[in-house]
Amino acid sequence: MGLINDNPENPFKEAIPGSPAFITSIDKVVNWARSNSLWPLTFGTSCCAIEVMMAAGAAHHDLARFGAEVARPSPRQADLLVIAGTIVKRMEPLLKTLYDQMAEPKYVIATGACAISGGPFIYDSYTTIRGAHEVIPVDVYVPGCPPRPEAFFYGLLTLQKMIIEGQTIAKPFERRKPVLSVLPPRIKLEQIRDELVKNLTARSVTDLNQNPKELGL
Amino acid sequence: MSQTIESFKLLLENAFSEPLTYLEASQLLTIKVQENQLFATLKTLKETLKFDALIDHAGVDWPNENKIELIYILFSTHHNQQIMVSADIDRNQPTPPSVSSLWAIAEWQEREVFDLLGVTYKNHPDLRRLFLEDNWVGSPLRKDYKDDFILERPW
Ligand code: SF4
Numbered sequence: 001m002g003l004i005n006d007n008p009e010n011p012f013k014e015a016i017p018g019s020p021a022f023i024t025s026i027d028k029v030v031n032w033a034r035s036n037s038l039w040p041l042t043f044g045t046s047c048c049a050i051e052v053m054m055a056a057g058a059a060h061h062d063l064a065r066f067g068a069e070v071a072r073p074s075p076r077q078a079d080l081l082v083i084a085g086t087i088v089k090r091m092e093p094l095l096k097t098l099y100d101q102m103a104e105p106k107y108v109i110a111t112g113a114c115a116i117s118g119g120p121f122i123y124d125s126y127t128t129i130r131g132a133h134e135v136i137p138v139d140v141y142v143p144g145c146p147p148r149p150e151a152f153f154y155g156l157l158t159l160q161k162m163i164i165e166g167q168t169i170a171k172p173f174e175r176r177k178p179v180l181s182v183l184p185p186r187i188k189l190e191q192i193r194d195e196l197v198k199n200l201t202a203r204s205v206t207d208l209n210q211n212p213k214e215l216g217l
Numbered sequence: 218m219s220q221t222i223e224s225f226k227l228l229l230e231n232a233f234s235e236p237l238t239y240l241e242a243s244q245l246l247t248i249k250v251q252e253n254q255l256f257a258t259l260k261t262l263k264e265t266l267k268f269d270a271l272i273d274h275a276g277v278d279w280p281n282e283n284k285i286e287l288i289y290i291l292f293s294t295h296h297n298q299q300i301m302v303s304a305d306i307d308r309n310q311p312t313p314p315s316v317s318s319l320w321a322i323a324e325w326q327e328r329e330v331f332d333l334l335g336v337t338y339k340n341h342p343d344l345r346r347l348f349l350e351d352n353w354v355g356s357p358l359r360k361d362y363k364d365d366f367i368l369e370r371p372w
Contacts, residue, residue: 089366090350123370126357127349130368 028164034079034105035163036067038156041078043098045085048112051146052084061149066156075101080159083138084146086114086121087129099136107163108132109155111142119145150187222246225298232265233258240303245290247301255304256314259289262302263319267295271320274327276334280360283308285334289316306336315341333358 044053053071056063063069072078075098087095099106110132113119118130132138139162142155226246230237240247250258262268268291277286282305289302306313315338317324327338328347335356338344346353355362 090348123368126362126364126367 031164035160037070038066038068038080038107038159039070039072039078040068040080040082041075041098041102042071042073043081043084045083045087045091046114048084048114048146051149052082052111052152056149056152061153063153063156066153066160068156075099076103078102079106081106081108081136083108083110083115083132084112086119087132087135088127089129090127092129092135095132095135105163107140107159108136108138109140109142109152109159110138111144111147111152111155113143113145116141116143148192225296228296229266229300232261240301243301245299245301247303250302250304252304252306252313255287255302256316259291259302259316259319262291262300266293268293268300270294271316271323271326272299274316274323274330276330276336276358278308278334278359280308285311285336287313287330287336311336312339314339317341332356335359 042053044050055061057069057071068080075081079102081099081102083095099108110116114121114128115132115138118125118128121128122130129135140155140159142151144151147155229248238249240249248258270292271289272292273288273290275288277288279286284305285308287304287306290299291302292299304313311334313336315323315327317327317338318340324342325347327336327341328343328345330336331338331341331344332346332348333356345351349357355364357364
């Protein structure tokens, strides 16, 4: 799973002359700049796109706080590919092309169960790709169906942290292993569940205590 | 002009010479036709009763009864009425007539049904796959479809 540069003889990789101290300081500045101006590609294939692109980008949650609001319609100008939604066989070559067209450095966040593993469509589906990592390398996984905007932001912050810590100019193609960014440490799963239960009970559309076995599911 | 269902049914029955078979299963006004009368019925609905929009066309696979059910949902902007036409065709040799000469949109909707259920329409101008790759083998929406890619549900 994931990426990483398994070709050590990369022709693009050259040692930069000069003292290591100089490179390290430059690295810090460059990585800081890169991490704070991630331009995402406008790319969404199904329901997660509504959550991630609309909810996260809109005023209430506001992606602009993290410098990632400049959605680009062209892969040439984008740094970040957010895979928001189901990838089907027909989409696979297009996703690959989009990824290849993006200029280095490029980062990939896979949001939602579908992009991680196939999600709700993992079984009995004739066309759903089981995880975006089967097509392109992924840096950060954000689970959820769809993920909350908070979870997505946490994934973005995780990626920023990886960029700041990780890449250097001297080794442009090397990256860390992909990570799974679940929830911010202070938010408990119970809190989210209680909030959902409260909302659902208030509207009383669902019997939350029903047993799926009795429904024959 | 808008009428009640009852007065519309009268209008409907006057337009056809044979009595119609209604299906009670759906909330929509539904008539059942034989495969050999399918095209004539739809033509009458279009030309005499002014059903000018084919809203949807789909197929349902019934492997136990060895049939494929074709569904046409029509809308008449003239009468403000919807009607559903259902026809059963043979599952092994599904060759119903194409209605793309009546409604142009049917061309694409029939391509979808051809793609997913393997129904080969007669007199269709351009019967190619629509959603799946051109070299796909089989019809994935048939209930007995299997291939190597599918992961079986383990329970
Ligand atoms: S993970 Fe859930 S919300 Fe996201 S694309 Fe898949 S089904 Fe839709």
